[in-house]
Every structure is written in structure tokens, then in C-alpha cells.
Amino acid sequence: MAKTTKLSLIGLVFLLALFPLFQPPIHTLSFLFLVFLYIILAESWNLIGGFGGYLSFGHVAFFGIGTYTSALLFQKLGLSPFVGAFPAGMMAAAVAAMIGYPCLRLRGPYFAVVTLCFAFIMDLIVKNWWFLGGSEGIHLKLVEMEIRLSRSIFYEIYLGLAAVTVIFVRWVEHSKMGLGLSAIREDEEVAQTLCIPTARLKLQAFVLSAFFPGVAGGLYAYYISYVHPDVVFDISVSILIVLMALFGGGTSWAGPLVGAALLSIINELLSTYIKPEIARMIYGAMFVAVILFMPDGIVAFVKRKRGYA
Amino acid sequence: MLKGTGITKRFGGLVALASVDFEVAQGSIVGLIGPNGSGKTTLFNLISGFLKPEEGQIFFQGEAITRLKPYEIATLGIARTFQIVRPLKEMTALENVAAGVLYGRKKGDIAEAKREALELLRFTGLDSKKEVRAGLLKLADRKRLEVTRALAIGPKLLLLDEVFAGLNQREIDEAIELIFRIRKEMGITIFMIEHVMKAIMRTCDRILALHFGTKVADGPPLEVAHSPKVIEAYLGTAYAEDRNVERLLR
Amino acid sequence: MWNLVVILQSALSGLLLGGVFALLGVGFSLSWGVMKVINISHAAFGILAAYIAYWGLTLYGWDPMLSLLVSIPLLFFSGLVLHRFLIQKVTRAREIVVASMILTFGLAIVLENAMLFAWAPDERLITTAYSSRALFLGEVILKVSNLIGFGLSMAGIGGIYFFLYHTHTGKAVRATWQDPEGAALQGIPLNRVSMIAFGLAIASAGAGGVAMAYMYSFNPPAHNHWLIFLFLVVIVGGVGSVIGTAVAGLMIGLITGLSGAFLPFQWINVFLFGLLMVILLIKPEGLFRK
Numbered sequence A: 001m002a003k004t005t006k007l008s009l010i011g012l013v014f015l016l017a018l019f020p021l022f023q024p025p026i027h028t029l030s031f032l033f034l035v036f037l038y039i040i041l042a043e044s045w046n047l048i049g050g051f052g053g054y055l056s057f058g059h060v061a062f063f064g065i066g067t068y069t070s071a072l073l074f075q076k077l078g079l080s081p082f083v084g085a086f087p088a089g090m091m092a093a094a095v096a097a098m099i100g101y102p103c104l105r106l107r108g109p110y111f112a113v114v115t116l117c118f119a120f121i122m123d124l125i126v127k128n129w130w131f132l133g134g135s136e137g138i139h140l141k142l143v144e145m146e147i148r149l150s151r152s153i154f155y156e157i158y159l160g161l162a163a164v165t166v167i168f169v170r171w172v173e174h175s176k177m178g179l180g181l182s183a184i185r186e187d188e189e190v191a192q193t194l195c196i197p198t199a200r201l202k203l204q205a206f207v208l209s210a211f212f213p214g215v216a217g218g219l220y221a222y223y224i225s226y227v228h229p230d231v232v233f234d235i236s237v238s239i240l241i242v243l244m245a246l247f248g249g250g251t252s253w254a255g256p257l258v259g260a261a262l263l264s265i266i267n268e269l270l271s272t273y274i275k276p277e278i279a280r281m282i283y284g285a286m287f288v289a290v291i292l293f294m295p296d297g298i299v300a301f302v303k304r305k306r307g308y309a
Numbered sequence B: 001m002l003k004g005t006g007i008t009k010r011f012g013g014l015v016a017l018a019s020v021d022f023e024v025a026q027g028s029i030v031g032l033i034g035p036n037g038s039g040k041t042t043l044f045n046l047i048s049g050f051l052k053p054e055e056g057q058i059f060f061q062g063e064a065i066t067r068l069k070p071y072e073i074a075t076l077g078i079a080r081t082f083q084i085v086r087p088l089k090e091m092t093a094l095e096n097v098a099a100g101v102l103y104g105r106k107k108g109d110i111a112e113a114k115r116e117a118l119e120l121l122r123f124t125g126l127d128s129k130k131e132v133r134a135g136l137l138k139l140a141d142r143k144r145l146e147v148t149r150a151l152a153i154g155p156k157l158l159l160l161d162e163v164f165a166g167l168n169q170r171e172i173d174e175a176i177e178l179i180f181r182i183r184k185e186m187g188i189t190i191f192m193i194e195h196v197m198k199a200i201m202r203t204c205d206r207i208l209a210l211h212f213g214t215k216v217a218d219g220p221p222l223e224v225a226h227s228p229k230v231i232e233a234y235l236g237t238a239y240a241e242d243r244n245v246e247r248l249l250r
Numbered sequence C: 001m002w003n004l005v006v007i008l009q010s011a012l013s014g015l016l017l018g019g020v021f022a023l024l025g026v027g028f029s030l031s032w033g034v035m036k037v038i039n040i041s042h043a044a045f046g047i048l049a050a051y052i053a054y055w056g057l058t059l060y061g062w063d064p065m066l067s068l069l070v071s072i073p074l075l076f077f078s079g080l081v082l083h084r085f086l087i088q089k090v091t092r093a094r095e096i097v098v099a100s101m102i103l104t105f106g107l108a109i110v111l112e113n114a115m116l117f118a119w120a121p122d123e124r125l126i127t128t129a130y131s132s133r134a135l136f137l138g139e140v141i142l143k144v145s146n147l148i149g150f151g152l153s154m155a156g157i158g159g160i161y162f163f164l165y166h167t168h169t170g171k172a173v174r175a176t177w178q179d180p181e182g183a184a185l186q187g188i189p190l191n192r193v194s195m196i197a198f199g200l201a202i203a204s205a206g207a208g209g210v211a212m213a214y215m216y217s218f219n220p221p222a223h224n225h226w227l228i229f230l231f232l233v234v235i236v237g238g239v240g241s242v243i244g245t246a247v248a249g250l251m252i253g254l255i256t257g258l259s260g261a262f263l264p265f266q267w268i269n270v271f272l273f274g275l276l277m278v279i280l281l282i283k284p285e286g287l288f289r290k
Helices: A003-022 A026-051 A060-077 A081-103 A108-128 A147-173 A176-186 A188-193 A198-224 A235-248 A254-273 A276-293 A298-306 B040-047 B070-076 B093-104 B110-124 B139-152 B169-186 B197-203 B221-226 B228-235 C004-035 C042-060 C064-090 C096-119 C144-166 C168-178 C180-185 C190-215 C222-237 C242-262 C265-282
Strands: B002-011 B014-024 B029-033 B055-060 B078-080 B157-161 B189-193 B206-211 B214-219 C134-137 C140-143
Touching: A003 A026, A003 A147, A026 A147, A026 A176, A026 A198, A026 A235, A026 A254, A060 A081, A060 A108, A060 A198, A060 A235, A081 A108, A081 A198, A108 A235, A108 C096, A108 C222, A108 C265, A147 A176, A147 A198, A176 A188, A176 A198, A176 B093, A176 B110, A188 A198, A188 B070, A235 A254, A235 A276, A235 A298, A235 C096, A254 A276, A254 A298, A276 C064, A276 C096, B002 B040, B014 B040, B014 B055, B014 B206, B014 B214, B029 B040, B029 B197, B040 B078, B040 B157, B040 B189, B070 B078, B078 B139, B093 B110, B093 B139, B110 B139, B110 B169, B139 B157, B139 B169, B169 B189, B169 B197, B189 B197, B197 B221, B206 B221, B206 B228, B214 B221, B214 B228, B221 B228, C004 C042, C004 C140, C004 C144, C004 C168, C004 C190, C004 C222, C004 C242, C042 C064, C042 C096, C042 C190, C042 C222, C064 C096, C064 C190, C096 C222, C134 C144, C140 C144, C144 C168, C144 C190, C144 C242, C168 C180, C168 C190, C180 C190, C222 C242, C222 C265, C242 C265
Parallel strands: B029 B189, B029 B206, B078 B157, B157 B189
Antiparallel strands: B002 B014, B002 B055, B206 B214, C134 C140
């Protein structure tokens, strides 16, 4: 990565970290919080989706699993969600290991559909299972805190988590695992002839890609304090993650970051100033436009324009 | 080094290979010929683990590899190329080869893998194209890349599937040179499917011929070229008796 | 609950619904199989046709079947245009399936929200003079509107089958389906054939949408719900098999109807998705792959 890009990114993170000190509107803090969340989700999704070429359309399930795990740990054992976020991530990773093993044997659209089913089923199971609060959800009684302070704290935590996720994904991209995943994505049979243990590598990527959403979910339980399946197992989030990562460009670490940030900002601007239906129409038209003119994502498009190979 | 006994492969009602025995001695270059549809690529797919035979066993250096997964077979030391080249398009030539080096020679360090990959690209004459995206290479270079990538994993046996197809005279001569160098400098045994007779005749110590899934000849090149069964397979029975056809096969 | 009448009733109404699934599935499968385009907007076009039928009825008193005279050509033409100007650009992309999914997803969003903007999210129901009438088979009640929907679906499937197997263009479509390169070598204009196939697929979605509207109420976001069933039908039946998809549609309808008799409402969807998952994991080529 060019020195200037590195420096400007570090600078940006620094500025964002200081941002709450300027007493911005709470709405802005909440909005940026959401952007960070999407960055975490899209970046970690990219490990299996963009790098590996296996598009998981049910990734929100791992987020939901994380939320519920940490909420339950708090409810039944009194474990603070700040601590509970880690086991939440592990739980999401464990579930990913279990369903990844059979599901990753499917290719392309079939994998997409089976992961979508998985998310639907998780949503429905949680809604109907009394132990998990059913359709009532789980209310968490938490420490009373002034809303600006609490928003700011979560803002900083998620900013940190987003930065960690991005750094990790970038590290994977340039690692042995990253090269192996690229080979799998380009041609899985050829990857096999190159001694790449494809099944194992895919599973590793899948499990890793579930861990971060799990942790983010674990913390999210605390943030919203009322955990309900409609919110944390929302299928449209699942689909949005995929679109954000591919919009930005799946083959590089920067893609999901750009995609998540851009789409969130555009979405926010559109829905603030235009009627929601028109805004969504423009949103949809944007996807069509990007696919037609920048099919490998924005980052790749910009790189090509700038003259990189 | 490589041995197959009683290999039978069926696709539904179609018998692609019927009780084929074959052997490839270490250090040799063995050719596999036969008309289209005779089962050659199927045999390669069976050896490399992408297909499983209905009957028969395949042995590599004494070990049975019939039921192994493709990547396990590759790890044991069998590399292959594909008839229709399959470059990893979005990756550079260097990355294509480096992936093989990393995983095939069990390296941990990407920089070191890239260095070795560069060495291999020099060996096959592709080093000037190392940063080019594989999808943008022209056919002859793609074929070179395919071979380089196969060499990357440090194999003991190399399965080449019609590497000479589509090459012009000069490129064929260069490729023949490369194959000899691979055997001599790297000590790799080669088993190759080919249609280009000139290449087969000049490089191979032994040739196996298949026809409709059965082995019809197995011996030194000249013997196979004169074999009536082989001539019949390629040109039909009428020619099997015609001595003039020998000249066609030179 | 083990009442035979209830079971028969559920099975039959499920079967009728299955007919609509079959028609919608066949069109979806056609586009996936021939053009490798997973058309996420397929069901949305169905909703559009349903709205045309609804407004035709409400504003002008047209019978919904008459509205098909407007919607079928309109949708066929839309399919041609969409294919020519959007889809064809995408089939050159590195990964057709992904690109087509995103493209048609964007399209679906545009369609859905255009309809929302124009006609609001209110649920609409098509009620004609004869909709409330019913056929009685013993104690089993079959609503006339459901029967009409089923009949329309069967006609649609029949039409597609006839096109594919008994017309020149249709045979070209099938050839392209099985072997694009071979078909091209035979002189078949791939683009034109794909265009027509796509137009046909969209038109059939329209017919399916109207058929569905005879049975259930609808509004713009309903296409998401239908889409899940489409995936289920096409994957069970095998992408690219007209008969397989049609039979799968009927089966899924039947299963949906029957599970309504045995399972609490909330668990029907779990059952269906679970079924889809299991099928995918065991036999992803579908039960009827030829």
C-alpha cells in the first residue's frame, strides 16, 4: 500500500476517534456506528466471499448468533457483554464450522441459496423458541448511562473493531492463505492440483469470516439492550453485506471498506432528502449501473483507471 | 513409478476405459495416444484424482492412490496440466506459480515462494511476463505457464495433456527442448497425452495407445507406429494393411 | 387434525397453488438454465402483471384474463429490451451468475419501489363476480378463483412446452441450453435466441403473477416471499428441466398445503427452508435432473 494511502488512512482513523469530542449530533454518532458495523461485517464476509469466491448470503446469522449468545450469557450468568463478546464470537465461529463443513461442498448459486436458507431458519427458530425469548426478544437491564456517553463509547469500540478487522483482512490478503483462497476462487480444481487443501482452507476462511460478526453482535446486544430476531437476523442485512463487498470490489481488502462506507452514506443521504421509495429506486439503479460499468467493483475500476495492472 | 491395473471407468452406460493396465517407469517419458474419445483425458483425471474408477487400482511409488483426493495426490508428487489451459486469470503469472510453490513445496514465506517462482519462470522462459495478469497472456505463454505451475509443486511425475496443440513449428521445437530439460535437470518423469506425432515420436521412450477405452499398443515409438491396430484406430481398417501409411506417421 | 376432509382440502389447495409455483418456476428455470441469469426480479414482474390485472378490473371492469392481453406482450417486450441492453452486457463479465444476480437484484428494487411509489403498500385482492363461487367435491371446497389460477398456470406451462418442443425458435433455445458452442457453430444466433427466451421467461412470470393473484392478496414487497419458493422449486426440480421444475412446483405446493394441515403456522416456513437445505446438501442437482 502506498505510503500516502497508509498515512491518510491512519489519519482518518485518528480523526474519527477524536470526533465525539466535538459534541456532534447523536444521530451522526449513531450513523457512523452503523457504518463501522457494516465495515466489520462486509470486510470479514470478504474472506470467504470475495477472496474465496463463495458468496454467503446468510452471514447476518453469525451476527445474530453473537448477539444472542452474549445476551443470554448476560441474562443467565450476569456476564458483562464486553467480556461476553468474545465467547459470542467463538460461538458464531463454532456454528460456522458445523454448517460450513457440508455447505462448502456446494458451488456458486447453490452455496448462496443454502446459506440464505440457513439464515432464514435461524431467524425462525429463534423466533419460535421460548428459551431464546421467542418473538418477544430479550430485554437486557443494563447500567444507566447518559445517552451521549454510551453512544460515544460504543462508537469508539466499534471504530476500533472495524480497524482491527480491516487490518486483519488485509493481512490475510497478502498471506499464504490469501493466495490459496484466490486460487480457489479462480479455479478450484486447479487449486487442488497445486496441493492446496481446498476444503480445509475454505472452512478456515468461513470460520474466520463468522468470528468478527459474532464479536460485533456480542457487543451490539449491549448497544441496543433489546435483542429481537427481526433486528439481528434481518435478511436484508445479509444481502446488503454481499452487495457492499462486491460493490467496493471483492478481491481486495479495500473493497468492502469502500463499499460499506459509500453505500451507507449514499443510503443515508438519499433517505434524508428524498422520499424513501424514490431513494430506494435510485439505490437499485446504482447497483445496475455499477454492475454494468464497474463489474469488478469500484476499487478495481479506480485502480485500472489509474493505470495499475 | 506409476502403475495402473485393470482400470475401468463408466459414465452411465458409456464405458470410457475398459480394464486398462499401464506402467510408467521412473525417469522415462511415456506417451499416450489415441483418437478423440478413446479415454486419454479420462485416464489422466483418474490418475490425478478428479474421477474414481469403477474397477482397478492406481499405484504411485508403490502406494495405492485410487481413493485419494486430488490435492492429496498432488502433494504426493503428481502434477498435471489441462488440455484446455486453465490459468488463474486475475492473478499474475508470478502469483500463479508462487501459489504452487507455497503449497506444493510447503513454504511459509511468500517472498521466498515468489523468488523460487521467478526461478521457475526463468527456466521455462516466462520471466519477462511475470507481472502480467495470466488472463492476458497469449496461448503459447499460457501453455508455458501451465507447465511452470505444474513444476512449481516440485513433482516427481508430470502429466501433460496435449501441451503441443495449437503451437507452430518453432514453438513445438522449443517445447520439446523444454520437456527434455525437465527430465534431465529436474529428474521428473513425464507421462504425456499428445496428438502431434512429431512431438511424440521425438520425445517418448515408450508409447501407449488407446482405442475406445482399451489399450491397443504399448511399446517403443517405432513399434507402435507400425502397429496395425494403431493405424486401424486412427485411419480405419482399410489403411491397416497399407505399408505406405508408415510414412504418414513419421 | 387427522380429519380426512381437512387433509384432502389442504392437499388440493396446495396442489392448485403448486400449479402457480410450477409456472413461475419454469420461467425462472428457463432464464437460469439458458442464459445463466438468476433473475431476482422474476417474481417482481409477476407482481407487476398482477397490478395490471387489478387496475384493469378495478378501473375498467376488465376480467383479469383479459388484462393478460396487455401484460403478456408488455412483459415479453420488456424482457427483450432488458436482455438486449442490460443482461447482454453482463454475460461478458467474469462471473455471470454473480453479476446477473446483482443486476437483477437492483432491477427488482427499482421495480418494487416504483410500484410502491405508484400504488402504496396496501394489500390488493382480485375479486371478480365469480371469485367467491366454489366447487364442491363432497365436503371439499375448491374456490373457482383458485381453479382459474391453476388453469392459467397449466396453460402457461403448456404454452412454454409447446414453444420449446414444437417451434423452430424454441428448439434453437433448447440447443443453446444444452450446448452453447455447438449451437453457435450450427449458426444459431445466440444473442437473439437468448433475448427471446428471456422475453418468454418474463412474460411467463406475468402469467404466473396473475395466476397467483387469483389465489392470494399481493403488494409490491410480496415478490420477496415468492422468490424463496421459486428457488426451492427450481433447485428441487433441477435447473434447466421444464418437466422437472413443473413437477417440483406441484410437489412444493402440495407439501406447503399439507404442512399447513399438520404444522403450526410458524413452523411451515422452517420446514420448507429446512427441506431446501437438506435437498441442497444431499442432491443439489435436483430430484429430476436429466
